[in-house]
Amino acid sequence: MSMTSRTPRQPLPEQVESPARASPGPAEPAARGARLAAVDMLRLVAALAVASFHYLGTESPAYWGTAPTDFASPVHRMSMYGWLGVEAFFLISGFVICMSAWGRTPGQFAVSRLSRLYPAYWCALALVVLCMAVTVRGSGGLREAIAPRVVAANLTMAPGALHVEPLDGVAWTLWVEARFYLLMAVVLAFGFTYHRMLGFCTVWLGVAAAGAEMSNRVVGEIALTDYAGLFVAGIAVYLMYRFGQNLLLWMVLGLAWLFQLSEMYGRSSAHVLDTGSTQHTSWLVCTVLLTGFLALLMLATIGPLAKLQWRWLVTGGALTYPFYLVHQSIGVPMGKELSAHVSWLGPWSTVLLTLGSMLLLARLMNGLVEKPFGKLMRKHLAKGLNPPRVRAEAEAARAKAGAASA
Template sequence: MPSDRPSPEPPSGPARLAAMDGLRLVAAAMVAAYHFLGTPTPHFWGPTELRDLAPFLHGISRYGWLGVEFFFAISGFVICMSCWGRTPAQFAVSRVARLFPAYWCAVLLVVALVLVSRLGHWPAATRIDPRTVLGNLTMAPGPLGLDLVDGVSWTLWVEARFYLLMAVLLVFGLSYRRVVAFCAAWLLAGVVTLELHSPLLQEFVLPRYTGLFVAGIVLYLMHRFGQSLLLWLLLGLAWCYELTVLELRVADHAAVPPGESRPSWAVCAVLLTVCLGLLALAGVEGPLARLRWRRLVTAGGLTYPFYLIHQSIGIPLAKGLIRAFPTLGPLPSMVVSVACVLALSLLIHTTVERRLGRLLRHRLTLDIRARDLASKPVPARAR
């Protein structure tokens, strides 16, 4: 059994796993495919149903919402890796600097799009007011009782609560035994929360996604400390737990148009298992873990901005193209829209994420250090 003492990373930080960036892009592509091609909303792209226009693409894309589950499992791995050896303050600064700049940019872009639509008397899918915009800038509009300006931002609130749990664990220091105990306790808390039907516990325990985060954390422990029977048993329990509660998520997508069957739990279970298998191949000892393609790192940089704007900006853009060029058709309009969103994502990544994120991280770090120095007691000889 490895030592229970926290083992900090070297100053350079953990080595970047390029395959993780590729998997994040795969997860984002799955979610985008669901929103563009797999949506169950009748006549979403016009009078012709997408399932009649592209039945194969629609049939496989209707399971693309599982990309959110894939994101949460990847997050369990990556967040555990990134916070190892850091203090709670350092972890908080890294998360704020990583998430908020691109998110603020996405929200303001959607607001600008809605305002332009109003000026042009075009239909806008989102209705906004100053209170809604301000509440969305906190990244927690749902708990504040507000509509989402960016439709996918509900997942960020889930991630934020996961970060809170990791920050609490950081207070005690990360070690192999503590993280293993934390994962086991979290799975048990998830079962208890489902049994009690407690809304308060559900907000903190996240029972629908507990198995995904735990699976990612356990795979990182395998990556860092090596495989063991204990870790494989814990991973198996997390897998069994998550496939069991997956039915709750399937039920959320049960509303389908007449003549179309609801998503199959068995298909969802197989796809989610494949996603976890890919994560294991990328994070533990596998062929994906040895990939060093720089393009994957670049793709990983585009993933977060693309995920934020693909629905709130990409879909209105595609619908605008359909109205402006009726002969173009839905599928070519989607292709053009996705290409434009990718270009905009690259712009956000290079100009907002890198520059503003770096500046925010630097200033917050300096502020914390200054407060730490000011709070230290002055030695008696210096008085």
């Protein structure tokens, strides 16, 4: 998931209005500015919503010793909608990935994403394997769960594509993100401009709609039909943020949102029913909640909340990715063990202790893994974009061409 949010340098009017004069290559990187702290906090809110779904949104008594319908009925009813946090992540990602990729080359964009996502993911995967070794009962089941092929496939961050069960329960969302990055990289190869991004969003929605109409799985997987409207809406908000609002952008945003809400209809209860729940969630409530989150994103980027610069918002946002990675695959087993061996705590105390522990673990991962190893990985990956021998060959080719033309 995307993670940085800073104010870019605003382009000159002629850079917006004259696509024919735009450079065919990528633009210069945008200037760094004030961080959009409220966007950071929205990411943490989305992660906490997903955690609420996994912790309290199901009827299973296996996690806390008692079913949430018994000890937290009102909270359970609200938590059933927590899966919308994933949809919110994709919406934010459309905005932030467009921002972070703008002005970069495809190689620079790839380095940014690889160094941002993999250190924490690999750390979380190691912790999940360790957790399974401690909590899985029966050596046969353990050997099957963490077989070398399973671990190898999971290290790629795309176990589902390799027909392997993910060790981290949220890995499927990272694969959706990765495919979004690939689509953005294709456009980035030509260079981001206002008009190219508008055209990309329009074509993407059209292909996604065609995939839905034909019920074509291949088209749907490539065009991310289930989530295309979220990513396009995020991109449209970013274009408003960078270039200003106009009716055309509002039309793109509106059509993307209507497409997404319609596409979400079939999933509005599926997430809950897949957990074995006997209850249903309302598509209308899902629509109101997700539209409310879109409104918050707009307030945080092109509205008054964009001015917020509270440090604690940024600090909280930094916990989002590692917390998201560990809250289910480590948090749920932890809750089960606490319920089984420290039952006197009671379900509510166990839930809160588990949540607090996962936030603390996320803080440690951010400080000890994400920041230092991400920086180191970014430094060495960047060197691979233009290694010395490649530079030497390029210089020799230029010198030869110069001598030939002299």
